Amino acid sequence: MVPVAVVGGLHADARRQAVKRLLADVPGAVALHHDLSTAGRGTVTRTVRDRTGVLSAAEVALVDGCACCALREDLVPELERLTADGSVPLVVVELWDSVEPKATAEAVAGAGLRLTGVVTAVDPALVLPYLGNGDDLADVGLAAAATDRRTVADTFARQLEYAPVLALAASQEADEEDHALLTQLHPTAHRVPITATGATGTTGDTRTAGTVGTRPLADAALAGFDVEAAAAAQHPACALLPAEADEAGVTTLVWHRCRPFHPERLYAALEELTCAAARSRGRFWLADRPDTLLHWDAAGGALCVEGAGPWMASLPDAAWDLVPPVRRAAAALDWHPEHGDRCQHLVFTSPGLDRDGLELLLESCLLTDTEYAAGRAAWRRIPSAFDALLEV
Structure with a gap:
């Protein structure tokens, strides 16, 4: 041919x-x-x-x-x-x-x-x-x-x-x-x-x-x-994202955490996070939406956030056989004893990246120890700040 x-x-x-x-x-x-x-x-x-x-x-x-x-x-x-x-x-x-x-x-x-x-x-x-x-x-x-x-x-x-x-x-x-x-x-x-x-x-x-x-x-x-x-x-669930790097004034920060984001604090920080790097992308989860894998895609000072289906951990066992092997392999790499494959995996790439400031801002958007200890039932009662953005 x-x-x-x-x-x-x-x-x-x-x-x-x-x-x-x-x-x-x-x-x-x-x-x-x-x-x-x-x-x-x-x-x-x-x-x-x-x-x-x-x-x-x-x-x-x-x-x-x-x-x-x-x-x-x-x-x-x-x-x-x-x-x-x-x-x-x-x-x-x-x-x-x-x-x-x-x-x-x-x-x-x-x-x-x-x-x-x-x-x-x-x-x-x-x-x-x-x-x-x-x-x-x-x-x-x-x-x-x-x-x-x-x-x-x-x-x-x-x-x-x-x-x-x-x-x-x-x-x-x-x-x-x-x-x-x-x-x-x-x-x-x-x-x-x-x-x-x-x-x-x-x-x-x-x-x-x-x-x-x-x-x-x-x-x-x-x-x-x-x-x-x-x-x-x-695909957001198994994307081949860049690794950590720092060369010629250009930095790539890979930020990986298991604890969920507080929806209101993350929403309040979106503009600053979006403008922090020339390019950022990855997947994340919110405390009030524990079953939804969310996709982060930002460039040019604009951010697109959208649902990308369920986390593997939220699926019944019988559904796993219907998921492509590459998706199962990606979930296994991120697997946490309590949260499964739910994670924050965000990558920021830019010249002049303020790495320390960006990490502090991201950390401030996670649930605090007290909020985390309250458990999932309490997390779901946190006011949702992303309904309009996700067109719910």
Whole structure:
């Protein structure tokens, strides 16, 4: 089957460079792109190009006024057409600026196509500015639909953290702090310079795609991709969160506790906690909601808190067999004799992080010894401060 690689990223110049590099390094490869900027005219523009230029272009009508819907409806049939006779060595799906790779990757794999890589292209000098940009995508002309309420920061964070491969643009403006921030945000990523060439400086044909060092970005894009593992690594219950780190002025604090938060004190501290770091994420629990695993996701000075299902400890034994093994394994790592897998596991990453002040603030939001000793029946009677935020 013909390999398909997905390349995305809000850093449009870096993304285009990465796609250009792939087309150059894999002779005969083509790139499929849906331009959502034309949605205001009621269409999405689809182009197919190779290293020499545009091979075809067409306008696709919006589906129910939704550009992303049109993309989903057109993407798989077009990929099936491009890969039908096996003559194309690689199809690169170049995502439009604010399209996130997860849904596209799952659509490609779900259609039975051979997804071999997901790449996010990044300009290291722009990581902190984009993480700090709380503007709505709609306000900067990057909304993918009329109902799109995402921000630049949270969209960029998800693009960055989902992809196992980061294609790095050469940037004279990037310094050690920028690279340290990128490393700490996604420490397991395979980072490949877009301009890198192998020891031989040659491209070869696609049958040598696995040859280490001949064309690093192409090798990474063809290495293989596990959709289920990628989804599990992002799920709040078993997310693969960064570890403690401190380098070049950038710090990652991993804060792990078993005692529940007092809902009113935590709510009062949300603004300060949200602004304490360029990026924070994780899972937590509230004393008045002991059965609900809550997801913490903050970037650009904005916080999203939402329920992510039950804690394993709140499920009946018979339900455990219905839970994916990776979820059970994550619960086992956090298991507490009294609380089970209920825990506070929050990670804060930022240049100039006030680690001591942040830890003190977080500790002040936990139940006090007296409140904790009162027991769960008393905890449930604590006034709930999160009803509006969780839309209860």
